[in-house]
Amino acid sequence: MPITSVTKDTDDLTMTVVAEFPVPVRRLWDAYADPRQLERFWGPVEYPATFTRHDMFPGGESYYVMTGPEGDTSAGYWRFHSVDEGKGFEVEDGFCSEPGVPSQDMPSMRMTFAFEEAGDGSRVTTTTWFASLEDLEKLIGMGMDEGMRSAMGQMDEVLADLTSWAAGSGTTTELLDDTHARVSRVVRGTVEQVWRAHTEADLMRRWMLGPDGWVMCTCDVATAVGDTYTYEWEQEDSSHRFGFTGELLEVQAPVRAVTVERMIGMEGEGVRNDMTLTPVEGGTLVSTVMTFPSLELRDQILSTGMADGMEVSYARLERDVLVPA
Known part of the structure:
Protein backbone atom coordinates (compact mmCIF):
# COMPACT_ATOMS: atom_id res chain seq x y z
CA MET A 1 0.00 0.00 0.00
CA ASP A 161 3.71 1.39 -17.02
CA LEU A 162 6.47 3.37 -18.73
CA THR A 163 5.85 2.53 -22.37
CA SER A 164 2.26 3.74 -22.72
CA TRP A 165 3.04 7.35 -21.84
CA ALA A 166 6.62 7.96 -22.93
CA ALA A 167 7.93 9.95 -25.85
CA GLY A 168 7.99 7.62 -28.84
CA SER A 169 4.76 5.81 -27.94
CA GLY A 170 2.91 7.59 -30.76
CA THR A 171 -0.46 9.32 -31.03
CA THR A 172 -3.30 7.91 -28.94
CA THR A 173 -7.04 8.48 -29.27
CA GLU A 174 -9.40 7.90 -26.34
CA LEU A 175 -13.18 8.08 -26.39
CA LEU A 176 -14.18 9.97 -23.26
CA ASP A 177 -17.93 9.85 -23.82
CA ASP A 178 -20.43 10.06 -26.69
CA THR A 179 -19.33 13.56 -27.74
CA HIS A 180 -15.74 13.86 -26.46
CA ALA A 181 -12.49 12.30 -27.64
CA ARG A 182 -8.92 13.05 -26.56
CA VAL A 183 -5.96 12.86 -28.93
CA SER A 184 -2.55 12.86 -27.21
CA ARG A 185 1.10 12.72 -28.20
CA VAL A 186 4.39 13.41 -26.40
CA VAL A 187 6.47 15.49 -28.81
CA ARG A 188 10.23 15.72 -28.33
CA GLY A 189 10.60 19.46 -27.87
CA THR A 190 10.03 22.21 -25.34
CA VAL A 191 6.61 23.73 -24.73
CA GLU A 192 7.74 26.94 -26.44
CA GLN A 193 9.01 25.06 -29.50
CA VAL A 194 5.83 23.01 -29.84
CA TRP A 195 3.65 26.10 -29.39
CA ARG A 196 5.47 27.94 -32.18
CA ALA A 197 5.12 24.90 -34.43
CA HIS A 198 1.33 25.06 -33.94
CA THR A 199 0.95 28.83 -34.35
CA GLU A 200 3.50 30.08 -36.92
CA ALA A 201 2.56 29.59 -40.56
CA ASP A 202 6.09 29.04 -41.91
CA LEU A 203 6.62 26.19 -39.43
CA MET A 204 3.14 24.70 -39.86
CA ARG A 205 3.66 24.38 -43.61
CA ARG A 206 6.71 22.19 -42.97
CA TRP A 207 5.10 19.51 -40.83
CA MET A 208 1.28 19.73 -40.66
CA LEU A 209 0.85 17.71 -43.87
CA GLY A 210 -0.41 14.26 -42.99
CA PRO A 211 0.74 11.48 -45.38
CA ASP A 212 3.52 12.14 -47.88
CA GLY A 213 2.42 13.64 -51.16
CA TRP A 214 0.43 16.57 -49.77
CA VAL A 215 1.26 20.27 -49.43
CA MET A 216 -0.33 22.90 -47.21
CA CYS A 217 -1.41 25.41 -49.82
CA THR A 218 -3.31 27.78 -47.48
CA CYS A 219 -2.24 28.61 -43.94
CA ASP A 220 -3.99 31.72 -42.65
CA VAL A 221 -3.41 31.64 -38.88
CA ALA A 222 -5.59 33.15 -36.15
CA THR A 223 -3.53 35.03 -33.57
CA ALA A 224 -6.11 36.73 -31.34
CA VAL A 225 -9.42 35.66 -29.82
CA GLY A 226 -12.16 36.15 -32.38
CA ASP A 227 -9.83 35.78 -35.37
CA THR A 228 -10.69 33.21 -38.02
CA TYR A 229 -8.27 30.82 -39.71
CA THR A 230 -8.18 28.73 -42.86
CA TYR A 231 -6.03 25.68 -43.54
CA GLU A 232 -6.10 23.88 -46.89
CA TRP A 233 -4.15 20.93 -48.27
CA GLU A 234 -3.64 19.77 -51.84
CA GLN A 235 -2.05 16.68 -53.32
CA GLU A 236 1.16 17.40 -55.16
CA ASP A 237 -0.49 16.43 -58.46
CA SER A 238 -3.40 18.80 -57.69
CA SER A 239 -5.91 15.94 -57.91
CA HIS A 240 -7.48 16.48 -54.49
CA ARG A 241 -7.93 19.44 -52.15
CA PHE A 242 -9.63 19.91 -48.78
CA GLY A 243 -9.47 22.26 -45.82
CA PHE A 244 -10.88 23.63 -42.60
CA THR A 245 -11.94 27.03 -41.41
CA GLY A 246 -12.41 28.02 -37.79
CA GLU A 247 -12.30 30.60 -35.05
CA LEU A 248 -9.93 31.08 -32.12
CA LEU A 249 -12.07 31.11 -28.96
CA GLU A 250 -9.43 31.18 -26.20
CA VAL A 251 -5.67 31.49 -26.08
CA GLN A 252 -3.10 31.44 -23.29
CA ALA A 253 0.31 31.24 -24.91
CA PRO A 254 2.24 29.01 -24.83
CA VAL A 255 0.07 26.43 -23.06
CA ARG A 256 -3.57 26.50 -24.24
CA ALA A 257 -5.62 27.28 -27.32
CA VAL A 258 -9.31 26.60 -27.98
CA THR A 259 -10.83 26.67 -31.46
CA VAL A 260 -14.03 25.67 -33.19
CA GLU A 261 -13.73 24.48 -36.78
CA ARG A 262 -15.57 22.76 -39.60
CA MET A 263 -14.56 21.31 -42.94
CA ILE A 264 -14.85 23.78 -45.81
CA GLY A 265 -18.11 23.17 -47.65
CA MET A 266 -19.85 21.49 -44.71
CA GLU A 267 -22.78 23.05 -42.89
CA GLY A 268 -23.79 22.67 -39.27
CA GLU A 269 -22.15 23.07 -35.91
CA GLY A 270 -18.38 22.80 -35.80
CA VAL A 271 -16.03 20.73 -33.65
CA ARG A 272 -14.45 22.39 -30.62
CA ASN A 273 -10.75 21.62 -30.04
CA ASP A 274 -9.17 22.30 -26.62
CA MET A 275 -5.38 21.94 -26.97
CA THR A 276 -3.15 21.97 -23.90
CA LEU A 277 0.66 21.73 -23.87
CA THR A 278 2.25 20.26 -20.74
CA PRO A 279 5.96 19.65 -20.04
CA VAL A 280 6.67 15.99 -19.23
CA GLU A 281 9.74 13.79 -19.23
CA GLY A 282 11.04 13.52 -22.78
CA GLY A 283 9.26 16.54 -24.22
CA THR A 284 5.82 18.14 -24.35
CA LEU A 285 2.48 16.40 -24.00
CA VAL A 286 0.10 17.71 -26.67
CA SER A 287 -3.41 16.88 -25.47
CA THR A 288 -6.41 17.88 -27.58
CA VAL A 289 -9.94 17.26 -26.33
CA MET A 290 -12.41 17.32 -29.22
CA THR A 291 -16.06 18.14 -28.51
CA PHE A 292 -18.43 16.93 -31.23
CA PRO A 293 -22.02 18.06 -31.76
CA SER A 294 -23.15 14.43 -32.02
CA LEU A 295 -22.04 10.83 -31.61
CA GLU A 296 -22.51 10.26 -35.32
CA LEU A 297 -20.14 13.07 -36.29
CA ARG A 298 -17.61 11.88 -33.71
CA ASP A 299 -17.51 8.42 -35.23
CA GLN A 300 -17.49 9.78 -38.77
CA ILE A 301 -14.49 12.04 -38.17
CA LEU A 302 -12.47 9.52 -36.16
CA SER A 303 -13.05 6.81 -38.79
CA THR A 304 -11.25 8.89 -41.43
CA GLY A 305 -7.85 7.87 -40.08
CA MET A 306 -7.34 11.30 -38.53
CA ALA A 307 -5.10 9.99 -35.74
CA ASP A 308 -2.86 8.15 -38.22
CA GLY A 309 -2.44 11.35 -40.21
CA MET A 310 -1.62 13.26 -37.05
CA GLU A 311 1.02 10.71 -36.09
CA VAL A 312 2.71 11.05 -39.49
CA SER A 313 2.67 14.83 -39.06
CA TYR A 314 4.03 14.77 -35.50
CA ALA A 315 6.82 12.40 -36.53
CA ARG A 316 7.69 14.87 -39.30
CA LEU A 317 7.60 17.72 -36.78
CA GLU A 318 10.16 15.97 -34.58
CA ARG A 319 12.34 14.94 -37.52
CA ASP A 320 12.31 18.06 -39.69
CA VAL A 321 11.40 21.05 -37.55
CA LEU A 322 12.21 20.73 -33.85
CA VAL A 323 15.64 21.02 -32.39
CA PRO A 324 16.13 18.37 -29.70
CA ALA A 325 15.33 19.89 -26.30
Whole structure:
Protein backbone atom coordinates (compact mmCIF):
# COMPACT_ATOMS: atom_id res chain seq x y z
CA MET A 1 0.00 0.00 0.00
CA PRO A 2 1.67 3.30 -1.07
CA ILE A 3 -0.02 5.44 1.63
CA THR A 4 2.19 5.68 4.70
CA SER A 5 -0.01 7.97 6.82
CA VAL A 6 -3.33 9.81 6.95
CA THR A 7 -3.61 12.58 9.54
CA LYS A 8 -6.73 14.58 10.36
CA ASP A 9 -6.30 17.80 12.38
CA THR A 10 -9.53 19.39 13.60
CA ASP A 11 -7.63 22.40 14.97
CA ASP A 12 -5.90 23.25 11.67
CA LEU A 13 -8.87 21.92 9.67
CA THR A 14 -6.65 19.72 7.50
CA MET A 15 -6.30 16.16 6.30
CA THR A 16 -2.80 15.15 5.20
CA VAL A 17 -2.08 12.03 3.16
CA VAL A 18 1.51 10.86 2.63
CA ALA A 19 2.33 8.23 0.01
CA GLU A 20 5.65 6.84 -1.22
CA PHE A 21 6.52 5.08 -4.46
CA PRO A 22 9.65 3.34 -5.84
CA VAL A 23 10.00 5.72 -8.79
CA PRO A 24 11.83 9.02 -9.40
CA VAL A 25 10.06 12.28 -8.55
CA ARG A 26 9.76 13.16 -12.24
CA ARG A 27 7.85 9.93 -12.94
CA LEU A 28 5.47 10.59 -10.05
CA TRP A 29 4.93 14.20 -11.13
CA ASP A 30 4.11 13.20 -14.70
CA ALA A 31 1.38 10.88 -13.45
CA TYR A 32 -0.45 13.97 -12.17
CA ALA A 33 0.45 16.13 -15.19
CA ASP A 34 -0.82 13.67 -17.84
CA PRO A 35 -4.63 13.32 -17.78
CA ARG A 36 -4.37 9.87 -19.38
CA GLN A 37 -2.54 8.67 -16.27
CA LEU A 38 -4.28 10.84 -13.67
CA GLU A 39 -7.72 9.52 -14.51
CA ARG A 40 -6.51 5.98 -13.84
CA PHE A 41 -6.13 6.70 -10.15
CA TRP A 42 -7.97 9.94 -9.36
CA GLY A 43 -11.09 8.34 -7.97
CA PRO A 44 -11.85 5.18 -5.97
CA VAL A 45 -11.61 1.83 -7.73
CA GLU A 46 -15.39 1.69 -8.13
CA TYR A 47 -15.59 5.29 -9.41
CA PRO A 48 -12.94 5.84 -12.12
CA ALA A 49 -12.49 9.41 -13.34
CA THR A 50 -12.61 10.84 -16.84
CA PHE A 51 -10.92 14.21 -17.41
CA THR A 52 -12.36 16.39 -20.18
CA ARG A 53 -9.98 19.23 -19.29
CA HIS A 54 -6.64 19.32 -17.47
CA ASP A 55 -4.63 22.54 -17.60
CA MET A 56 -1.71 22.16 -15.22
CA PHE A 57 -0.54 25.77 -15.11
CA PRO A 58 -1.37 28.74 -12.86
CA GLY A 59 -4.90 29.89 -13.69
CA GLY A 60 -5.68 26.61 -15.44
CA GLU A 61 -8.66 24.40 -14.71
CA SER A 62 -9.45 20.69 -14.75
CA TYR A 63 -12.86 19.05 -15.10
CA TYR A 64 -13.55 15.42 -14.34
CA VAL A 65 -16.45 13.02 -13.85
CA MET A 66 -16.32 9.87 -11.71
CA THR A 67 -18.70 7.14 -12.84
CA GLY A 68 -19.97 4.42 -10.55
CA PRO A 69 -20.86 0.80 -11.30
CA GLU A 70 -24.55 1.66 -11.75
CA GLY A 71 -23.83 4.56 -14.08
CA ASP A 72 -24.18 7.17 -11.33
CA THR A 73 -21.80 10.11 -11.65
CA SER A 74 -20.04 12.67 -9.49
CA ALA A 75 -18.36 15.64 -11.18
CA GLY A 76 -15.51 17.74 -9.84
CA TYR A 77 -13.06 20.47 -10.77
CA TRP A 78 -9.61 21.83 -9.95
CA ARG A 79 -8.53 25.45 -10.28
CA PHE A 80 -4.76 25.76 -10.26
CA HIS A 81 -3.48 28.54 -8.00
CA SER A 82 0.21 27.69 -8.40
CA VAL A 83 2.44 25.16 -10.16
CA ASP A 84 6.14 24.63 -9.38
CA GLU A 85 7.13 22.00 -11.93
CA GLY A 86 8.45 18.83 -10.33
CA LYS A 87 7.99 20.17 -6.80
CA GLY A 88 4.35 20.93 -6.11
CA PHE A 89 1.06 22.52 -7.02
CA GLU A 90 -1.97 24.01 -5.29
CA VAL A 91 -5.58 23.83 -6.41
CA GLU A 92 -9.07 24.71 -5.36
CA ASP A 93 -10.88 21.38 -5.40
CA GLY A 94 -14.64 21.19 -5.53
CA PHE A 95 -17.77 19.49 -6.75
CA CYS A 96 -19.68 20.31 -9.93
CA SER A 97 -23.42 20.35 -10.49
CA GLU A 98 -22.51 19.44 -14.08
CA PRO A 99 -19.10 19.18 -15.79
CA GLY A 100 -17.29 22.52 -15.48
CA VAL A 101 -19.99 24.20 -13.34
CA PRO A 102 -19.07 24.45 -9.61
CA SER A 103 -21.80 23.30 -7.25
CA GLN A 104 -23.35 25.94 -5.02
CA ASP A 105 -24.53 23.29 -2.54
CA MET A 106 -21.22 21.58 -1.75
CA PRO A 107 -18.06 22.94 -0.10
CA SER A 108 -14.80 23.50 -1.94
CA MET A 109 -11.34 22.87 -0.49
CA ARG A 110 -7.77 24.04 -0.92
CA MET A 111 -5.37 21.20 -1.73
CA THR A 112 -1.59 21.22 -1.93
CA PHE A 113 0.53 18.47 -3.49
CA ALA A 114 4.22 18.39 -2.50
CA PHE A 115 6.70 16.10 -4.29
CA GLU A 116 10.13 15.12 -2.95
CA GLU A 117 12.73 12.37 -3.02
CA ALA A 118 12.29 9.63 -0.42
CA GLY A 119 15.04 7.03 -0.09
CA ASP A 120 15.28 5.19 -3.41
CA GLY A 121 11.98 6.63 -4.61
CA SER A 122 9.69 9.58 -4.14
CA ARG A 123 6.98 10.92 -1.88
CA VAL A 124 3.85 12.98 -2.48
CA THR A 125 2.19 14.75 0.43
CA THR A 126 -1.40 15.82 -0.22
CA THR A 127 -2.86 18.30 2.25
CA THR A 128 -6.52 19.29 2.13
CA TRP A 129 -7.53 22.54 3.86
CA PHE A 130 -11.18 22.82 4.84
CA ALA A 131 -13.03 26.11 5.32
CA SER A 132 -14.74 24.98 8.53
CA LEU A 133 -15.01 22.09 10.95
CA GLU A 134 -18.45 21.43 9.51
CA ASP A 135 -16.98 21.03 6.03
CA LEU A 136 -14.25 18.73 7.34
CA GLU A 137 -16.72 16.50 9.17
CA LYS A 138 -19.13 16.47 6.23
CA LEU A 139 -16.54 15.42 3.65
CA ILE A 140 -14.83 12.91 5.91
CA GLY A 141 -18.27 11.50 6.64
CA MET A 142 -18.89 11.16 2.89
CA GLY A 143 -15.88 8.83 2.67
CA MET A 144 -13.08 11.18 1.56
CA ASP A 145 -10.49 9.28 3.62
CA GLU A 146 -11.48 5.89 2.21
CA GLY A 147 -11.74 7.34 -1.28
CA MET A 148 -8.18 8.67 -1.17
CA ARG A 149 -6.87 5.33 0.06
CA SER A 150 -8.66 3.48 -2.72
CA ALA A 151 -7.57 5.97 -5.37
CA MET A 152 -3.89 6.03 -4.47
CA GLY A 153 -3.83 2.28 -4.13
CA GLN A 154 -4.07 2.17 -7.93
CA MET A 155 -0.96 4.27 -8.53
CA ASP A 156 1.67 1.53 -8.41
CA GLU A 157 0.26 -0.06 -11.56
CA VAL A 158 0.10 3.30 -13.36
CA LEU A 159 3.65 4.24 -12.40
CA ALA A 160 5.01 0.85 -13.46
CA ASP A 161 3.71 1.39 -17.02
CA LEU A 162 6.47 3.37 -18.73
CA THR A 163 5.85 2.53 -22.37
CA SER A 164 2.26 3.74 -22.72
CA TRP A 165 3.04 7.35 -21.84
CA ALA A 166 6.62 7.96 -22.93
CA ALA A 167 7.93 9.95 -25.85
CA GLY A 168 7.99 7.62 -28.84
CA SER A 169 4.76 5.81 -27.94
CA GLY A 170 2.91 7.59 -30.76
CA THR A 171 -0.46 9.32 -31.03
CA THR A 172 -3.30 7.91 -28.94
CA THR A 173 -7.04 8.48 -29.27
CA GLU A 174 -9.40 7.90 -26.34
CA LEU A 175 -13.18 8.08 -26.39
CA LEU A 176 -14.18 9.97 -23.26
CA ASP A 177 -17.93 9.85 -23.82
CA ASP A 178 -20.43 10.06 -26.69
CA THR A 179 -19.33 13.56 -27.74
CA HIS A 180 -15.74 13.86 -26.46
CA ALA A 181 -12.49 12.30 -27.64
CA ARG A 182 -8.92 13.05 -26.56
CA VAL A 183 -5.96 12.86 -28.93
CA SER A 184 -2.55 12.86 -27.21
CA ARG A 185 1.10 12.72 -28.20
CA VAL A 186 4.39 13.41 -26.40
CA VAL A 187 6.47 15.49 -28.81
CA ARG A 188 10.23 15.72 -28.33
CA GLY A 189 10.60 19.46 -27.87
CA THR A 190 10.03 22.21 -25.34
CA VAL A 191 6.61 23.73 -24.73
CA GLU A 192 7.74 26.94 -26.44
CA GLN A 193 9.01 25.06 -29.50
CA VAL A 194 5.83 23.01 -29.84
CA TRP A 195 3.65 26.10 -29.39
CA ARG A 196 5.47 27.94 -32.18
CA ALA A 197 5.12 24.90 -34.43
CA HIS A 198 1.33 25.06 -33.94
CA THR A 199 0.95 28.83 -34.35
CA GLU A 200 3.50 30.08 -36.92
CA ALA A 201 2.56 29.59 -40.56
CA ASP A 202 6.09 29.04 -41.91
CA LEU A 203 6.62 26.19 -39.43
CA MET A 204 3.14 24.70 -39.86
CA ARG A 205 3.66 24.38 -43.61
CA ARG A 206 6.71 22.19 -42.97
CA TRP A 207 5.10 19.51 -40.83
CA MET A 208 1.28 19.73 -40.66
CA LEU A 209 0.85 17.71 -43.87
CA GLY A 210 -0.41 14.26 -42.99
CA PRO A 211 0.74 11.48 -45.38
CA ASP A 212 3.52 12.14 -47.88
CA GLY A 213 2.42 13.64 -51.16
CA TRP A 214 0.43 16.57 -49.77
CA VAL A 215 1.26 20.27 -49.43
CA MET A 216 -0.33 22.90 -47.21
CA CYS A 217 -1.41 25.41 -49.82
CA THR A 218 -3.31 27.78 -47.48
CA CYS A 219 -2.24 28.61 -43.94
CA ASP A 220 -3.99 31.72 -42.65
CA VAL A 221 -3.41 31.64 -38.88
CA ALA A 222 -5.59 33.15 -36.15
CA THR A 223 -3.53 35.03 -33.57
CA ALA A 224 -6.11 36.73 -31.34
CA VAL A 225 -9.42 35.66 -29.82
CA GLY A 226 -12.16 36.15 -32.38
CA ASP A 227 -9.83 35.78 -35.37
CA THR A 228 -10.69 33.21 -38.02
CA TYR A 229 -8.27 30.82 -39.71
CA THR A 230 -8.18 28.73 -42.86
CA TYR A 231 -6.03 25.68 -43.54
CA GLU A 232 -6.10 23.88 -46.89
CA TRP A 233 -4.15 20.93 -48.27
CA GLU A 234 -3.64 19.77 -51.84
CA GLN A 235 -2.05 16.68 -53.32
CA GLU A 236 1.16 17.40 -55.16
CA ASP A 237 -0.49 16.43 -58.46
CA SER A 238 -3.40 18.80 -57.69
CA SER A 239 -5.91 15.94 -57.91
CA HIS A 240 -7.48 16.48 -54.49
CA ARG A 241 -7.93 19.44 -52.15
CA PHE A 242 -9.63 19.91 -48.78
CA GLY A 243 -9.47 22.26 -45.82
CA PHE A 244 -10.88 23.63 -42.60
CA THR A 245 -11.94 27.03 -41.41
CA GLY A 246 -12.41 28.02 -37.79
CA GLU A 247 -12.30 30.60 -35.05
CA LEU A 248 -9.93 31.08 -32.12
CA LEU A 249 -12.07 31.11 -28.96
CA GLU A 250 -9.43 31.18 -26.20
CA VAL A 251 -5.67 31.49 -26.08
CA GLN A 252 -3.10 31.44 -23.29
CA ALA A 253 0.31 31.24 -24.91
CA PRO A 254 2.24 29.01 -24.83
CA VAL A 255 0.07 26.43 -23.06
CA ARG A 256 -3.57 26.50 -24.24
CA ALA A 257 -5.62 27.28 -27.32
CA VAL A 258 -9.31 26.60 -27.98
CA THR A 259 -10.83 26.67 -31.46
CA VAL A 260 -14.03 25.67 -33.19
CA GLU A 261 -13.73 24.48 -36.78
CA ARG A 262 -15.57 22.76 -39.60
CA MET A 263 -14.56 21.31 -42.94
CA ILE A 264 -14.85 23.78 -45.81
CA GLY A 265 -18.11 23.17 -47.65
CA MET A 266 -19.85 21.49 -44.71
CA GLU A 267 -22.78 23.05 -42.89
CA GLY A 268 -23.79 22.67 -39.27
CA GLU A 269 -22.15 23.07 -35.91
CA GLY A 270 -18.38 22.80 -35.80
CA VAL A 271 -16.03 20.73 -33.65
CA ARG A 272 -14.45 22.39 -30.62
CA ASN A 273 -10.75 21.62 -30.04
CA ASP A 274 -9.17 22.30 -26.62
CA MET A 275 -5.38 21.94 -26.97
CA THR A 276 -3.15 21.97 -23.90
CA LEU A 277 0.66 21.73 -23.87
CA THR A 278 2.25 20.26 -20.74
CA PRO A 279 5.96 19.65 -20.04
CA VAL A 280 6.67 15.99 -19.23
CA GLU A 281 9.74 13.79 -19.23
CA GLY A 282 11.04 13.52 -22.78
CA GLY A 283 9.26 16.54 -24.22
CA THR A 284 5.82 18.14 -24.35
CA LEU A 285 2.48 16.40 -24.00
CA VAL A 286 0.10 17.71 -26.67
CA SER A 287 -3.41 16.88 -25.47
CA THR A 288 -6.41 17.88 -27.58
CA VAL A 289 -9.94 17.26 -26.33
CA MET A 290 -12.41 17.32 -29.22
CA THR A 291 -16.06 18.14 -28.51
CA PHE A 292 -18.43 16.93 -31.23
CA PRO A 293 -22.02 18.06 -31.76
CA SER A 294 -23.15 14.43 -32.02
CA LEU A 295 -22.04 10.83 -31.61
CA GLU A 296 -22.51 10.26 -35.32
CA LEU A 297 -20.14 13.07 -36.29
CA ARG A 298 -17.61 11.88 -33.71
CA ASP A 299 -17.51 8.42 -35.23
CA GLN A 300 -17.49 9.78 -38.77
CA ILE A 301 -14.49 12.04 -38.17
CA LEU A 302 -12.47 9.52 -36.16
CA SER A 303 -13.05 6.81 -38.79
CA THR A 304 -11.25 8.89 -41.43
CA GLY A 305 -7.85 7.87 -40.08
CA MET A 306 -7.34 11.30 -38.53
CA ALA A 307 -5.10 9.99 -35.74
CA ASP A 308 -2.86 8.15 -38.22
CA GLY A 309 -2.44 11.35 -40.21
CA MET A 310 -1.62 13.26 -37.05
CA GLU A 311 1.02 10.71 -36.09
CA VAL A 312 2.71 11.05 -39.49
CA SER A 313 2.67 14.83 -39.06
CA TYR A 314 4.03 14.77 -35.50
CA ALA A 315 6.82 12.40 -36.53
CA ARG A 316 7.69 14.87 -39.30
CA LEU A 317 7.60 17.72 -36.78
CA GLU A 318 10.16 15.97 -34.58
CA ARG A 319 12.34 14.94 -37.52
CA ASP A 320 12.31 18.06 -39.69
CA VAL A 321 11.40 21.05 -37.55
CA LEU A 322 12.21 20.73 -33.85
CA VAL A 323 15.64 21.02 -32.39
CA PRO A 324 16.13 18.37 -29.70
CA ALA A 325 15.33 19.89 -26.30
